[in-house]
Amino acid sequence: MSHQLIRSLLFKFDAEFSHDLTLKALSLSNKIGLLSFLKPPNPCKLRTVMGIPFQNPVGLAAGLDKNANHIDALGKLGFGFIEVGTITPRPQIGNPKPRLFRLPEVQGIINRFGFNNVGLETAVENIRLSKYKGVLGINIGKNFDTPIEKAGDDYLLCMKKVYQYANYIAINISSPNTKNLRDLQETKALNILLAQLKEEQTRLADYYGRYVPIALKISPDLTDKHLDTISKSIIKNRIDGVIATNTTISRESVSDLFNGKEVGGMSGKPLFKLSNSIIRELYERLQGEVPIIGVGGIFSGEDALEKINAGAELVQIYSGLVYQGRKLVLDACQSIG
């Protein structure tokens, strides 16, 4: 069945229901061997980013597999890397439903999930049980009820537990759906957090005899001044990579649409230009010292290439996969080469 047909059926149901159903169907298809018939992407140039060799520069962005339940199946779709999470120390149910909304007119999505996840212990167990051998990023965050002054404790706890299973660890301080989370992007708080994470990373690298890079995931709703201070803090604290960007709270050009005024983070096509401009600005400030993983609104091979031209070394996809299916992964991979 074509992706368009499946999509038009799924789009008749509630967005979160369809999302869960699709992931379950994917894992079932994998269990019965159907995904083994999928055509792999054409070979790409091998690149090393953050010290990790990537066979293919197109990754799955965080949030699709929050609980690391579907890694094996997602690993068959042709991605060069998969990022699971956001995982928080304790399980939490997230915001009340409905909390996921489609904007089909502009191929956008608004979500206000609020880090619903099974918590660190169960997620790590899921990762441990997976058979996936590719590059795995583990995205970590804080519980909604941890006071922001204590956020560092949550990140450190998550980092300690996921370290030995991750190829890289993504630090999510940019979701708009956890109250005050984005305050961690402010200079003083960010410097404290990044210094704590660096210290813990050094200790863990010693303990396990393996260096696992850290990538900071930032918001697209940042001013030039914010970008100045964030870039300085990233360089100063020797953070290994930046993921740009998370979803936006801006509603430019969508506020008149059905669902356009829903509260939450918007992703998909309406985010493309904004995230590209952040990547460009960031690239100028980081001067090639810290690699950028570009994410936001990729819907074609050309879009993926535009992110690379803006300064990204790798890209990630989420909303485009929902609207276009896995062909997008192959197209993006082919265009970047």
Ligand SMILES: Cc1cc2nc3c(=O)[nH]c(=O)nc-3n(C[C@H](O)[C@H](O)[C@H](O)COP(=O)(O)O)c2cc1C
């Ligand atoms: C439904 C949904 C849930 C998401 N959950 C997370 C999350 O838990 N952690 C995170 O870092 N990003 C999360 N994101 C953001 C994506 O990883 C990505 O940064 C953003 O959607 C932009 O990419 P896209 O336009 O390709 O979707 C989520 C996005 C969507 C659409």
